[in-house]
Amino acid sequence: MPANLTADFLKARERFQGASTDEEKLDALQEMLVTIPKHKGTEKMRADIKRRIAKLKEQGQKSKKGRSSGPESIDREGAGQVVLIGPPNTGKSSLLAYLTNAKPNIADYPFSSTLPVPGMMAYQDIAIQIIDLPPISAEYSESWVYNMVRNADLAIIVVAAADDGDSKEDLSAAAAQVIEQLALRHTLLVRKRSDKTNWRTVDVPALIVLNKSDLIEERYVAEAVDELSSLLPASAVSTVSGMGMDKLSETIFSALNILRVYTKLPGKEPDLTAPYTLPVGSVVLDVVNAVHRELVVRLKFVRIWGSGKFDGQKIPTDHVLQDGDIVEIHCL
Numbered sequence: 489m490p491a492n493l494t495a496d497f498l499k500a501r502e503r504f505q506g507a508s509t510d511e512e513k514l515d516a517l518q519e520m521l522v523t524i525p526k527h528k529g530t531e532k533m534r535a536d537i538k539r540r541i542a543k544l545k546e547q548g549q550k551s552k553k554g555r556s557s558g559p560e561s562i563d564r565e566g567a568g569q570v571v572l573i574g575p576p577n578t579g580k581s582s583l584l585a586y587l588t589n590a591k592p593n594i595a596d597y598p599f600s601s602t603l604p605v606p607g608m609m610a611y612q613d614i615a616i617q618i619i620d621l622p623p624i625s626a627e628y629s630e631s632w633v634y635n636m637v638r639n640a641d642l643a644i645i646v647v648a649a650a651d652d653g654d655s656k657e658d659l660s661a662a663a664a665q666v667i668e669q670l671a672l673r674h675t676l677l678v679r680k681r682s683d684k685t686n687w688r689t690v691d692v693p694a695l696i697v698l699n700k701s702d703l704i705e706e707r708y709v710a711e712a713v714d715e716l717s718s719l720l721p722a723s724a725v726s727t728v729s730g731m732g733m734d735k736l737s738e739t740i741f742s743a744l745n746i747l748r749v750y751t752k753l754p755g756k757e758p759d760l761t762a763p764y765t766l767p768v769g770s771v772v773l774d775v776v777n778a779v780h781r782e783l784v785v786r787l788k789f790v791r792i793w794g795s796g797k798f799d800g801q802k803i804p805t806d807h808v809l810q811d812g813d814i815v816e817i818h819c820l
């Protein structure tokens with residue numbers, strides 16, 4: 489090796505070569521710059537890495553300035569971010585319009601949506617962000633669409649029944665194609681996120697929704713859902729008849745795998761209007777941190793109503809929270 493490159497550098501360079509987003513590239517380049525041996529022989533390479541870093545940073549600045557809600561950047565809001573994906577014309581925009589206050593373009597021709605459209609879905613006392621994305625298909629794909637799926641908490645593949653007799657195999661093939669397109673980009677749609685993480689491949693929990701089930705007989709709907717369930721958890725809906733829509737909100741909430749925790753001040757009634765939402769498995773200290781990071785160091789003790797042995801019990805900070813718990817944080 490002429491320039492005596494280290495194993496760390498080579499690893500970072502490999503990561504750069506496999507990077508699919510600008511953030512990943514920038515991250516890998518920065519690591520390359522720290523790990524590259526600094527001597528005359530690497531001078532040119534170092535200059536090249538610096539140039540690439542500067543360029544990516546400049547691009548990042550531009551895309552942030554240019555549009556506040558343009559593609560790569562839909563700010564997360566609410567208790568989770570859910571993306572609607574799938575082939576064209578399956579009713580993704582109709583679903584968004586049904587579930588949220590958003591007004592996307594709904595049209596009976598394919599590719600009518602070219603920008604992401606976010607909306608908020610009310611679910612009991614929380615709100616969940618739903619984003620309608622342009623179609624994902626083998627012929628058409630823009631990298632930002634895949635990046636948004638990668639960053640989402642949950643992806644919903646929307647496929648549609650057709651009155652001209654699409655078979656259940658066709659529906660499965662349509663869903664499988666979406667899964668495959670994402671897998672090609674190191675994004676695995678999964679039933680449950682695995683603990684094994686690797687820097688390149690991202691697991692995104694996902695569901696399949698069979699829309700337009702008003703167009704086919706109930707019997708076929710059940711068969712199709714069965715077939716789709718072999719890929720991912722599946723359910724049937726219709727944005728026209730409303731069938732399955734209430735259930736879908738519930739399914740979305742449980743697939744997000746979050747819990748709600750309410751807070752109260754000592755001697756006061758709890759605030760039941762604005763729960764904190766945390767991943768299932770979170771402990772008491774996590775909610776203290778969510779209320780305010782500073783409270784963690786000033787913490788004296790926490791009382792809990794809900795999953796304690798009795799109401800108002802003083803609870804250890806590593807106690808695992810349950811959906812609906814109320815905590816009272818006592819500080820120094």
Ligand SMILES: Nc1nc2c(ncn2[C@@H]2O[C@H](COP(=O)(O)OP(=O)(O)O)[C@@H](O)[C@H]2O)c(=O)[nH]1
Pocket residue numbers: 575576577578579580581582583593594595596597598599600601699700701702703725726727728729
């Ligand atoms: N019969 C029926 N038609 C639907 C349903 N949902 C959407 N559509 C129609 O399907 C077409 C495509 O809908 P759209 O939401 O634009 O699909 P997108 O391309 O996936 O966003 C429109 O003509 C909708 O009116 C449904 O549940 N049943």
Ligand SMILES: [Mg+2]
Pocket residue numbers: 580581582593594600601620
């Ligand atoms: Mg659309």
